[in-house]
Amino acid sequence: MADVFDQLIDTTLGPKNAVVQDLVARGQLYDRVATDIDGRMVKVDGKWLADFASCNYLGLDLNDKVIRAVEPGLKKWGTHPSWARLACSPVLYEELEQKLAAVLGTEDCLVLPTISLIAIGLIPALTNKKSIIFADKFVHKVNHDGCRLARDMGATLKSFRHDELADLEAQLQQAGDYETRLIVIDGVLSVTGRTPNLPDITALARKYDAILYIDDAHGFGVIGERPTAERPYGHRGNGVVRHFDLGYDNIIYVAGMSKAYSSLAAFIACPTKIKTLLKCNVTSYIVSGPVPVASLITSLVGLEVNDDEGDALRDRLFGYTADIIDAYRARGIRTDNDNLFPIVSAYVGAAETVLRGGQLLFDEGIYVTLQAYPLVPQDKGVLRATPTAANTQKEVQHLIDAMERTHHALRQEGFALPGSSAAESSN
Ligand SMILES: Cc1ncc(COP(=O)(O)O)c(C=O)c1O
Structure with a gap:
């Protein structure tokens, strides 16, 4: 009897989405397990991280x-x-x-x-x-x-x-x-x-x-x-x-x-x-x-x-988002967010740069979503931060400072980062 699962892997599952498989294998930060949570801090691989990767925009998961x-x-x-x-x-x-x-x-x-x-x-x-x-x-x-x-x-x-x-x-x-x-x-x-x-x-x-x-x-x-x-x-x-x-x-x-x-x-x-x-x-x-x-x-x-406090929660969310975007712009971190929506993507370009940037942020205690090729077009990879009303101002400042240091480290390591003008992108 043939091993139909091996056959399936060889003929179908293996070759299919090979670029995604390769990305997940190379990126140490995909498919992780969180073992603890405290407010919007989350423990992954034994390290506490300020979480800017969830889309719990109003923070109601903790309400x-x-x-x-x-x-x-x-x-x-x-x-x-x-x-x-x-x-x-x-x-x-x-x-x-x-x-x-x-x-x-x-x-x-x-x-x-x-x-x-x-x-x-x-x-x-x-x-x-x-x-x-x-x-x-x-x-x-x-x-x-x-x-x-x-x-x-x-x-x-x-x-x-x-x-x-x-x-x-x-x-x-x-x-x-x-x-x-x-x-x-x-x-x-x-x-x-x-x-x-x-x-x-x-x-x-x-x-x-x-x-x-x-x-x-x-x-x-x-x-x-x-x-x-x-x-x-x-x-x-x-x-x-x-x-x-x-x-x-x-x-x-x-x-x-x-x-x-x-x-x-x-x-x-x-x-x-x-x-x-x-x-x-x-x-x-x-x-x-x-x-x-x-x-x-x-x-x-x-x-x-x-009904009772949604607009106040959104005011806080807006404040965090505006702070991140203003700081990114002031520090030469490229983002094309033009409507202050709480999805703030820092464009770093190639998949390798996204993976390295994500690791540097992880080491800094920051968790963001890594959007790299083939999830986005080739040179449009981003480190995506989604602030929520349950983050703290301190966490937001930490994200900004860590992102600046990460960009600096990426340049020092020889990664080519896009300029600071707006970019086209797809989801
Ligand atoms: C635009 C858009 N549509 C649909 C989905 C999937 O939604 P669901 O998890 O409810 O299936 C997502 C998830 O991120 C999304 O961003």
């Missing part, structure tokens, strides 16, 4: 009110509903959907466990053989996967250059006689923190009767309605559509609780008449397992905390 609510909820509901949603759902789901719709200002919402499950269930559900999809080239991988699945099920799939509306419009004009046109974009890019030109994309979608699918994984909970000079993130954290005051006509808004709300849940915001039909068409609603009870509760209580 007392949120944590205290879990045990009574578990006593009432048990740990897990374990029904597929089509069979039955605890009323917590309805409460969450209503609360989310109220915060967003949408007619309705449908909750599922993750955005990944939504992407692979919803994009194929919205399309058929008479549909055409236009995906922004920089859209997150889970959305690419959802689009490819839809294509395999008969839809036509096209992509357009990131945020290049002339390209998108030309393709919309040339598209033949399709019954559904779906444009797929991210609300905030996960490497740069940038938002696309949403007002113009929305206008195009409306002009050509297309549906605009927005994945706002990072924006929800951070940016929201009525931005002002004092509060550039806006208010209430109700997402990128409210931030640009666009209304939800033609828009399917997808986001999740796993970043700003530190909870495993995600949702589709849409009109009720669409929701009703999605229940019979989205595979992950029909057959996938549900959100654990603890996450339904932390999502609900997190939204209460957002």
Whole structure:
């Protein structure tokens, strides 16, 4: 009998994604295990690090009110509903959907466990053989996967250059006689923190009767309605559509609780008449397992905390972000963050430089996300810091000083660092 696993490794798993495998093998800092945590300090490989790698933007993973609510909820509901949603759902789901719709200002919402499950269930559900999809080239991988699945099920799939509306419009004009046109974009890019030109994309979608699918994984909970000079993130954290005051006509808004709300849940915001039909068409609603009870509760209580003190938490987050960006600029550390979103990437270039920079930061007691080729284009590797409201000012200062020393050490070791002008990037 052949060893089918060896065969699989030789023929398929081994060669597949070889560049990622190589990166993970060379980078000592991928795939680590944390053994302890104290506030936003985390112990990895026996070393305490100030954590700037999580996306717990509002710091609710450590919030007392949120944590205290879990045990009574578990006593009432048990740990897990374990029904597929089509069979039955605890009323917590309805409460969450209503609360989310109220915060967003949408007619309705449908909750599922993750955005990944939504992407692979919803994009194929919205399309058929008479549909055409236009995906922004920089859209997150889970959305690419959802689009490819839809294509395999008969839809036509096209992509357009990131945020290049002339390209998108030309393709919309040339598209033949399709019954559904779906444009797929991210609300905030996960490497740069940038938002696309949403007002113009929305206008195009409306002009050509297309549906605009927005994945706002990072924006929800951070940016929201009525931005002002004092509060550039806006208010209430109700997402990128409210931030640009666009209304939800033609828009399917997808986001999740796993970043700003530190909870495993995600949702589709849409009109009720669409929701009703999605229940019979989205595979992950029909057959996938549900959100654990603890996450339904932390999502609900997190939204209460957002009502009471979300804007104050975002003020703190904004302050940290502005401090990091100002300091990077003053110290010649290249970042192209132009909207003060709390994703601050320091561009260091080649994968080798990212890996060495990450190690130097680790030695300094700082943990950041290492985005290197092939996760980003060849020379666009970054050391990505995502501050959260649960970091301290001292940790933020530590990050800034350590990043400056790291850049200095990288130059001394002969690594070529990009200049300090803005750079293009993809996620
Ligand atoms: C833009 C974007 N979409 C989707 C995801 C995946 O979300 P989930 O973990 O809910 O599947 C991420 C995760 O980082 C993301 O950045």
